[in-house]
Amino acid sequence: MSRMATKHKEAWKTFAQVFDRFTELAIHKLISKGVIDGLMGHASIGKEANVFLAQAKDRTVIVKIYRLSTCDFTRMYTFIRTDPRFPKLNRQRRKVVFAWAQREFRNLMKAREAGVRVPTPITHINNILVMDLVGDAMPAAKAKDQLPQKPDAFIADIIGQMRKLYKAGLVHGDLSPYNILNQHEKPVIIDMSQSTTPEDPNAKEFLERDAKNIAAFAKKIGVEVTADEILQKVKA
Ligand SMILES: Nc1ncnc2c1ncn2[C@@H]1O[C@H](COP(=O)(O)OP(=O)(O)OP(=O)(O)O)[C@@H](O)[C@H]1O
Ligand SMILES: [Mg+2]
Structure with missing residues (x-):
């Protein structure tokens, strides 16, 4: 068996332990549609999603799978109900998780179109989102783990991204050096x-x-800027 096949098999084992039949079918659909060849392994297990690396022909992509069972459903429902783009969402668990994946797809698309540096979304199906990998073969490190060598330029760049996002009609809502690579x-x-x-x-x-x-991250890496100054720049 090739190394890749072994890798796929191991990833599949982990996958089957964590996910339901529903999600499994969605993954098969992505494979049969030719979006991905197969999952390669976990990149991260987060609060509500498992992130996998996947092979897609000659490149590696990211597959983010929102768990249908062990997610914080109440939090999800609370924070999507107030989004005017999802007006008629009822409190059905599966539908809310699907909407959550769709929402991330739409947000990434909108951000991308506005020229914000985000991973390009490829497709979404049910609770699964496929997007470009940020990194070379492996995910790039989080900013909190790999501090920038030129802190001033890095922070100015982040504020510039926030501004573009805001002008495009979006607020990130969970921005921190955990969610910046x-x-x-x-x-x-x-x-x-x-x-x-x-x-x-x-x-x-x-x-x-x-x-x-x-502002807290800036301070940590020696850049003087307050939260108010950031807000002013974003809204300017
Ligand atoms: N497009 C991507 N390219 C590279 N790495 C990624 C990508 N998307 C996600 N990751 C990796 O997976 C991790 C979790 O992704 P993300 O923050 O989107 O999910 P999450 O469920 O909110 O996780 P957490 O609860 O840890 O915040 C990221 O911190 C990053 O390391
Ligand atoms: Mg995160």
């Missing part, structure tokens, strides 16, 4: 499932929290 000394923003439009009653609080988190 350092790819060749450039910040790439990820994890946009909770990102929302300015009309969302949570948007103001989200933006202020994002600014606070970035």
Whole structure:
């Protein structure tokens, strides 16, 4: 058996232990459609999603699978209900998780179109989102783990990305050095499932929290900028 096949088999074993039949079928659909050849292994197990690396012909992509069972459903429902783009969502677990994946797809697409540095979304099906890998064969490190060599430029770049996002009608909502990857000394923003439009009653609080988190990160790496200054620049 080739090394790749062994890898696939191991990934599949982990996968089968964690996911339901429903998700398994969706993965098979992605394979039969030719979006991916197969899962290669876990990149991360987060609060509500498992992130896999997957082979797609000659490249590696990211498959983010929102768990249908062990997710914080109440949190998801609370934070999608106020998004004007999802007005008629009822409290059906599966539908909410699917909407959550769709929302991240739409947010990434919108961000991408506005020229914000985010992974390009490829497709979504049910609770699964496929997107470009940020990194060379392996995921790039989080900014919190790989601190920038030029802190001033890095922070200015993040604020510039926040501004573009805001102008495009989106607030990230969970921005921090955990959700910013350092790819060749450039910040790439990820994890946009909770990102929302300015009309969302949570948007103001989200933006202020994002600014606070970035100000705290700036301080940590020796850059002087307050949350208020960040907000001013984003809204300018
Ligand atoms: N497009 C991508 N390219 C490279 N790595 C990625 C990509 N998307 C996600 N990752 C990796 O997977 C991790 C988890 O992804 P993400 O933050 O989107 O999910 P999450 O469920 O919110 O996880 P957490 O609870 O850890 O925040 C990221 O921190 C990153 O290491
Ligand atoms: Mg995250």
